[in-house]
Amino acid sequence: MSKLRCHISISLDGFVAGPNQSVESPLGEGGERLHDWVIPLAAWREAHGEQGGEENVSAQIVEEVRENIGAAVMGRNMFGPIGGGDWGDGEWKGWWGDNPPYHYPVYVVTHHRREPVEMAGGTTFHFVTDGIESALDQAKKAAGGMDVMLWGGGSIVEQYLAAGLLDELELHVVPLVLGDGARIFSADTKVRLEQVRAVEAPGVTHLKYRVLT
Template identity: 50%
Template structure:
């Protein structure tokens, strides 16, 4: 049965999944890039972008797990690009260039219609205007029995958690304090929603925590 998974979601020690003042120059907010230090040096991450080398340690094992059995993705609009409001300029096709790292159908949550975009490597972006449940239904159908990965950002993950739709979430808690930005769990009672920690592993660059829904 297909699951909805959050994988490789980096958090600061004080619970922020992105820093403040996100823009084109700082897509993860000020200080946000430091959250992902655990991932960028891994063999898995480098392989996604066609580069050789990289570590093969515990961080890499969690990064590799995040791509296993994924048949579709769901993204919030901010994860697709910095543009707000109607799509006045449709030349923007995502942060990742002509060959994004997804290689499966990707469903982007938005309030504004846009025709699908076919990219290199098997990625097609579909734009869903009728909410998180519709996006999950479409992504699950496209995944054809495989899992759906919820890529974020923070606000999107929060919406799915509040609806108890996420089956599993892997967080990498980085040794970074951001002080402000987008907080993941504010106002969300995870135990009340049926979520419990099932795994935790510490490395020099992150503490990996897996939370599953009962």
């Protein structure tokens, strides 16, 4: 049965991006440090068309994250540009260049209609204007029995958690205090989690949870 999974880096004080996100600083002030643990890994570099890289305990985690994914969902803020709005001249095609690292259909939740954007490597971005449930339904159909990955950002993860639609959540907890920014848990978030595992690695602790209904 297809599951909706999410894995996301998070600071010790609960932020998945820093304050003052912008086109120049999409992860906010200090937010890029949330990913210092993954960028040097060979598994990450391979997914982004690069060679070489490190092998450590986190490499197995990253490889597992990439397994059995047939489609994905993300929020408009993650696809960009920061601030949303209409699509203007239609030239914006995400942060990832001509060959995004997904290589499967990605459903972007937005308020603004847009025709699908086909990219190199098998990635096609579809723009969904009728809500998170519709985006998940479309992604599951496209995944053909494989899992769907919820890539973020913080607001869309919080929405799926609040709606009880997320099956697995893996937090990559980084020893960093950001002080402000984007969260996935708010005071109104009501969710029960069952811990599946905890893995200590250089610069990060991986905490995997099953989301209970």
